[in-house]
Amino acid sequence: xxxxxxxxxxxxxxxxxxxxxxxxxxxxxxxxxxxxxxxxxxxxxxxxxxxxxxxxxxxxxxxxxxxxxxxxxxxxxxxxxxxxxxxxxxxxxxxxxxxxxxxxxxxxxxxxxxxxxxxxxxxxxxxxxxxxxxxxxxxxxxxxxxxxxxxxxxxxxxxxxxxxxxxxxxxxxxxxxxxxxxxxxxxxxxxxxxxxxxxxxxxxxxxxxxxxxxxxxxxxxxxxxxxxxxxxxxxxxxxxxxxxxxxxxxxxxxxxxxxxxxxxxxxxxxxxxxxxxxxxxxxxxxxxxxxxxxxxxxxxxxxxxxxxxxxxxxxxxxxxxxxxxxxxxxxxxxxxxxxxxxxxxxxxxxxxxxxxxxxxxxxxxxxxxxxxxxxxxxxxxxxxxxxxxxxxxxxxxxxxxxxxxxxxxxxxxxxxxxxxxxxxxxxxxxxxxxxxxxxxxxxxxxxxxxxxxxxxxxxxxxxxxxxxxxxxxxxxxxxxxxxxxxxxxxxxxxxxxxxxxxxxxx
Amino acid sequence: xxxxxxxxxxxxxxxxxxxxxxxxxxxxxxxxxxxxxxxxxxxxxxxxxxxxxxxxxxxxxxxxxxxxxxxxxxxxxxxxxxxxxxxxxxxxxxxxxxxxxxxxxxxxxxxxxxxxxxxxxxxxxxxxxxxxxxxxxxxxxxxxxxxxxxxxxxxxxxxxxxxxxxxxxxxxxxxxxxxxxxxxxxxxxxxxxxxxxxxxxxxxxxxxxxxxxxxxxxxxxxxxxxxxxxxxxxxxxxxxxxxxxxxxxxxxxxxxxxxxxxxxxxxxxxxxxxxxxxxxxxxxxxxxxxxxxxxxxxxxxxxxxxxxxxxxxxxxxxxxxxxxxxxxxxxxxxxxxxxxxxxxxxxxxxxxxxxxxxxxxxxxxxxxxxxxxxx
Numbered sequence: 001x002x003x004x005x006x007x008x009x010x011x012x013x014x015x016x017x018x019x020x021x022x023x024x025x026x027x028x029x030x031x032x033x034x035x036x037x038x039x040x041x042x043x044x045x046x047x048x049x050x051x052x053x054x055x056x057x058x059x060x061x062x063x064x065x066x067x068x069x070x071x072x073x074x075x076x077x078x079x080x081x082x083x084x085x086x087x088x089x090x091x092x093x094x095x096x097x098x099x100x101x102x103x104x105x106x107x108x109x110x111x112x113x114x115x116x117x118x119x120x121x122x123x124x125x126x127x128x129x130x131x132x133x134x135x136x137x138x139x140x141x142x143x144x145x146x147x148x149x150x151x152x153x154x155x156x157x158x159x160x161x162x163x164x165x166x167x168x169x170x171x172x173x174x175x176x177x178x179x180x181x182x183x184x185x186x187x188x189x190x191x192x193x194x195x196x197x198x199x200x201x202x203x204x205x206x207x208x209x210x211x212x213x214x215x216x217x218x219x220x221x222x223x224x225x226x227x228x229x230x231x232x233x234x235x236x237x238x239x240x241x242x243x244x245x246x247x248x249x250x251x252x253x254x255x256x257x258x259x260x261x262x263x264x265x266x267x268x269x270x271x272x273x274x275x276x277x278x279x280x281x282x283x284x285x286x287x288x289x290x291x292x293x294x295x296x297x298x299x300x301x302x303x304x305x306x307x308x309x310x311x312x313x314x315x316x317x318x319x320x321x322x323x324x325x326x327x328x329x330x331x332x333x334x335x336x337x338x339x340x341x342x343x344x345x346x347x348x349x350x351x352x353x354x355x356x357x358x359x360x361x362x363x364x365x366x367x368x369x370x371x372x373x374x375x376x377x378x379x380x381x382x383x384x385x386x387x388x389x390x391x392x393x394x395x396x397x398x399x400x401x402x403x404x405x406x407x408x409x410x411x412x413x414x415x416x417x418x419x420x421x422x423x424x425x426x427x428x429x430x431x432x433x434x435x436x437x438x439x440x441x442x443x444x445x446x447x448x449x450x451x452x453x454x455x456x457x458x459x460x461x462x463x464x465x466x467x468x469x470x471x472x473x474x475x476x477x478x479x480x481x482x483x484x485x486x487x488x489x490x491x492x493x494x495x496x497x498x499x500x501x502x503x504x505x506x
Numbered sequence: 507x508x509x510x511x512x513x514x515x516x517x518x519x520x521x522x523x524x525x526x527x528x529x530x531x532x533x534x535x536x537x538x539x540x541x542x543x544x545x546x547x548x549x550x551x552x553x554x555x556x557x558x559x560x561x562x563x564x565x566x567x568x569x570x571x572x573x574x575x576x577x578x579x580x581x582x583x584x585x586x587x588x589x590x591x592x593x594x595x596x597x598x599x600x601x602x603x604x605x606x607x608x609x610x611x612x613x614x615x616x617x618x619x620x621x622x623x624x625x626x627x628x629x630x631x632x633x634x635x636x637x638x639x640x641x642x643x644x645x646x647x648x649x650x651x652x653x654x655x656x657x658x659x660x661x662x663x664x665x666x667x668x669x670x671x672x673x674x675x676x677x678x679x680x681x682x683x684x685x686x687x688x689x690x691x692x693x694x695x696x697x698x699x700x701x702x703x704x705x706x707x708x709x710x711x712x713x714x715x716x717x718x719x720x721x722x723x724x725x726x727x728x729x730x731x732x733x734x735x736x737x738x739x740x741x742x743x744x745x746x747x748x749x750x751x752x753x754x755x756x757x758x759x760x761x762x763x764x765x766x767x768x769x770x771x772x773x774x775x776x777x778x779x780x781x782x783x784x785x786x787x788x789x790x791x792x793x794x795x796x797x798x799x800x801x802x803x804x805x806x807x808x809x810x811x812x813x814x815x816x817x818x819x820x821x822x823x824x825x826x827x828x829x830x831x832x833x834x835x836x837x838x839x840x841x842x843x844x845x846x847x848x849x850x851x852x853x854x855x856x857x858x859x860x861x862x863x864x865x866x867x868x869x870x871x872x873x874x875x876x877x878x879x880x881x
Contacts, residue, residue: 002643080646106654107643121645123675124654127628127806128647131793131841376706 001110002076003051005118006083007125008034008069009102014140016344019194021276021288022164023144024343028279028286029152030096030143032065036155037086037093038103039071045082048075051115051249053282054260063156066263068281070122072115074249079105094151096143097136102129115252116245148190163189165276167339168201171230172208173274173290180216184208201339209503224500226291228374231275231298232335232343234350235305237283237313238364239326246323255317259283262312266305273301283313283328286347291336297498298334299401302367306330306385329365329385331358336494338374346372357382367397371494379497381490383472390442390470399468404495408461413496416465417489419452428481435477445470465492507607507742510766512557513615515734517752519703519726520760522548543725546700547612547625547845548755550789550874551592551814553737554609556755558587560748560764561605591817594792594840597867610738611789611845611874614683614699617732625846626682626693627786627881628806633670634658653803655850686786686879700727726758735762737874738769778880783851785860788877790842792870793863800859807847812840842875 011031018024039055042048051072056062083105087098104125106118143152153162166188175181184207191197205228212223244252263280270277273296275289285305291298306329314328333354337346349370357368361384368382387396394402420427430448434441449466468491472484522545562568565586567579575583588603595601614623629635636656645654657673671677681696703726729735739745745766753764785802790810796802814837851857857880864876871877 079644080649084649102648104645104647106645109641109643111641117641120672120674121639121642121654124657124673125645125647125652126675128652128804129807129809130648131809131843133841134839137839 001074002107003110003114003118004073004077004079004105004107005115005122006038006071006073006079006103006105007122008038009126010129011069015347017141017144019343020197021167021170021278021343022147024288024347025164025276025278026144026146026150026152027140029065029156030094030140031069031101032067032279032281033094033152033155034086034090034101034103035067035069035071037090038083039067041082041086041089042071042073042077045075045077048073048077049249050074051252052244052256054253054256056260061156061158062264062267064263064267064277065279066260066267066281068284070119072118072252079107093155094143095139097139100132100136100140104128113245114249116241119241119245147192166191166197166201167230167288167343168204170274170276170288171290171339172227174227174292174294175208175217176274177294178217180211181208184211222500223503225503226497226500228339228503229291229336229371230339230346231289231291232337232346232350233285233287233289233298233302234333234347234354235285235330236354236359237309238329238331238359240283240328242323242326243317243321243328247321251318251321255313256282258313258316262309265308265312269304269308270301273304275301283330285330286350291498292500297404298336299367299404299498302332302334331361331364332367332369333358334367334369336369336371336497338372340374341372353382363387369494371490371497379490379493381487381494383475383487387471387475389467390438390474391467394467396468396471396475399464399471400491400495403461403464403468403492404498406461406464406495407499408496410496410501412461413492416453416462417485417492420469420485420488423448423452424481424485427485431473431481431484435473438474441473442470445473468492507740508744509769510739510741510745511736511769512739512745513617513734513736513765513767514556514753514755514762515765516729517761517763519728520544520756520762521724521726521758522546522552522756522760544727544756545810546696546727548735549812549814550609550612552755553612554592554603554606554873555815556753557606557609557739557741557745558591558603560745560751560753561587561743564748564751589818592814592873593816593869594837595869597869600868600872605742607740607742609873611877612735612737613788614729614733615736617734621685621688622736623683623685623694623699623733624788625844626684627784628808628846628848629657630682630684630693630846631677631679632657632659632673650801653850653852655804686788686881699730699733701730702726703728724758726760739766780880781854782880783854783857784881785849785851785857785864785878786881787843787845787847788879789845789875791845791847791864791876791878792840792842792867793876796860796863800856800863802849802856802860803852805847805849807849808844809841810844812842813837 008031011028014030015024015027018027039050042050043055051074053068053071056066083103087101087103090096091098104122106121106125108114108117108121111117143150148163149160154160169185169188172181184204187200187204191200208227209223211217212221244255259282266285267277267280270287270289273289274293275287277287279286289298289301309330317328319325331354333350333352335346335349335353353368353370358364358366361368361382363384363386365386366382366384370378370380372378383396385395385397389395389399427448430441430444434444445466449462453462465488469488472488476484523542562575562583563570567576567583567586569576584604586604587606588601592601616623634656637653639654639656642654645652658670659673659677660668660670661677663669682693683696683699684693705724705726746768749765751764752761754761790812816835816837849860851860861878864878865871867876
């Protein structure tokens with residue numbers, strides 16, 4: 001029995017050409033569509049079967065790239081001929097030169113773990129690159145910048161004209177129920193150039209501020225800084241490679257179907273929140289979202305996605321297929337940036353936070369984030385979502401969400417941070433002495449707070465920070481106290497930002 | 507004609523720009539990346555430009571008050587540095603740069619030992635590169651059949667012990683510099699040679715007003731103490747008289763201390779293992795097409811974008827931008843194979859055919875591109 005895997009690219013370099021959400025969407029969709037063309041041709045061949053990914057009905061239009069960059073096929077066929085036919089159709093339908101895209105394939109004879117072997121071989125092929133001529137490159141730039149009318153929209157949405165929101169629209173989605181907001185957003189329709197877009201976004205925000213001042217959104221509603229920030233989220237399944245590598249082709253097909261179902265459902269959740277899904281292929285997910293929607297924050301959205309993944313993917317994996325009983329979760333890289341911050345850089349930050357931070361957290365199932373303020377300051381944070389709090393009831397994550405629901409003066413956060421920093425030496429001694437003795441550490445930290453924090457105004461908030469500190473210390477025994485305090489400060493500042501801060505430094 | 511070893515010691519941070527600008531749909535809307543990261547090594551075209559300006563600005567034909575060529579001196583300047591800067595031609599002719607005959611590939615010189623470091627071969631991280639792969643029926647990349655190597659590298663496992671594993675896309679390949687022509691086999695990690703210097707800036711125009719969309723982040727580099735950039739050059743003039751002068755290379759007032767030493771022979775940068783069938787690029791290379799008889803069986807490589815400023819001698823040209831005006835234009839965009847790119851061949855015939863293609867590009871070879879060695 002022959003097994004073939006086909007890999008396509010270059011995805012990241014193409015996405016890096018995008019400057020607006022619609023261009024990044026287009027860059028990602030090109031490759032999902034190319035994979036769709038390849039899969040369509042493979043499906044015509046008798047005697048071969050696609051193991052992964054699961055495939056959509058050809059009439060189904062989801063508006064998002066749901067196909068990953070690799071397809072695995074069981075059976076013998078003329079692979080290159082199939083690829084050539086698909087490339088010709090792809091070029092005809094999109095205008096993107098087939099000389100731009102990389103398509104590599106590997107065919108092996110039957111062996112114990114064909115998916116694992118094929119993945120490793122394809123990884124090696126990706127080390128071999130080729131130059132792209134200017135004409136081919138321009139064909140891609142052309143389609144990315146089509147704007148309101150694009151042939152890609154026909155495939156994704158069944159119509160030529162489609163408005164993919166600008167960052168300002170996404171960032172202010174919380175106001176989307178209001179007629180004035182909807183009217184204001186009309187200035188973004190049919191924008192042709194990026195220069196025009198920048199100008200319109202500036203005008204948009206001036207008008208939004210004015211509307212808040214005039215009480216359009218309710219006299220108690222304030223204009224917070226988060227209206228000018230967007231979230232880029234990159235998520236990836238944990239342990240999925242280990243699970244898939246150890247099972248047979250039929251079981252891989254079942255998991256692929258679960259992943260496709262998850263992909264369709266997660267795009268719906270993200271859109272309902274007010275976000276823009278860019279890509280949802282396999283266990284990979286990329287989307288842009290506002291910091292706050294009507295009744296939820298970005299962390300609430302992440303919770304919903306986690307719940308969906310758990311029920312749609314992990315729960316569908318038979319226990320007998322789990323090596324060492326492992327489960328699959330999602331880890332996240334979250335980049336929160338000012339709307340003028342280069343979109344591709346925010347996207348790179350999200351990838352880095354996912355693969356260099358979140359995926360290296362012990363236990364995985366982690367979020368790693370970075371809030372980059374327009375003033376140049378930044379805050380980082382990260383933890384495994386399962387980290388148990390020292391009160392025995394909560395997790396660090398649930399405590400963090402509690403903190404982000406608290407209204408608190410910035411001076412209080414600064415005061416707490418200052419007192420912790422000033423007494424870092426003492427905290428280090430306590431940490432090193434008692435980190436293996438949880439009750440003793442808690443007692444010592446409680447005494448510390450009693451001595452140094454008793455003059456802070458908000459006892460509920462201060463108590464939460466104490467619990468966060470203890471939890472971080474107990475669960476990060478090999479870290480330095482400086483790192484623990486930085487993580488805590490990052491969490492407190494991010495929590496306050498999400499709750500809502502004034503626009504004074506924007 | 508004399509041969510020189512030229513060294514350029516950074517005085518502080520430096521910034522070598524890349525292709526950060528492009529226009530869309532042929533209209534002139536240009537925009538650049540807001541986050542600009544310097545390349546680690548200067549472009550060969552920048553070295554040529556520096557050499558040309560060095561000779562010009564120190565000559566009697568240059569008006570240092572107006573920073574321009576004297577009206578009467580156009581012919582003399584052409585003899586001194588040629589009429590035009592580097593241009594891509596059909597590759598069959600050398601450029602005319604006056605007294606500058608050639609510029610060699612740029613490398614990092616360790617001053618104390620005089621060891622020359624180049625970008626390590628792209629397969630340097632791999633402890634095993636084997637050509638026997640079990641069970642594979644076919645491997646094709648963009649329609650061409652290739653021979654896939656089995657690549658292994660050493661990583662630290664969960665118990666913090668080193669073990670050799672098969673390469674996967676999750677493995678990070680550390681960039682190194684190595685000394686291929688020295689018996690000293692020490693490799694230096696790129697991050698130990700180049701120290702990042704990150705700044706946030708606001709782009710202002712010449713009237714001091716912030717430009718629209720002016721916020722940017724710039725990543726420049728500093729070089730580790732004890733090292734400098736270096737290259738060999740053939741010049742029909744004495745350039746040691748410029749020793750200790752400060753020269754500019756790159757953007758943002760990146761300055762370097764220039765020094766030149768006469769050498770007897772250009773040091774062999776092509777110490778080749780005649781039996782070897784692997785070609786490693788010492789410098790970036792322009793290879794527009796590879797026919798079947800020169801095709802590699804596999805390559806581990808990276809591409810980089812290449813653009814350069816095109817200038818011609820003009821008495822109207824000012825060698826500083828004033829009020830944003832300059833007579834330089836940007837070239838077309840090319841893609842080069844990055845230095846260190848490694849090409850594997852089935853036999854020495856194909857290897858030689860490939861090397862011939864590299865050598866045949868006279869325009870690029872003359873200024874230090876397309877250099878290679880065989881291992």
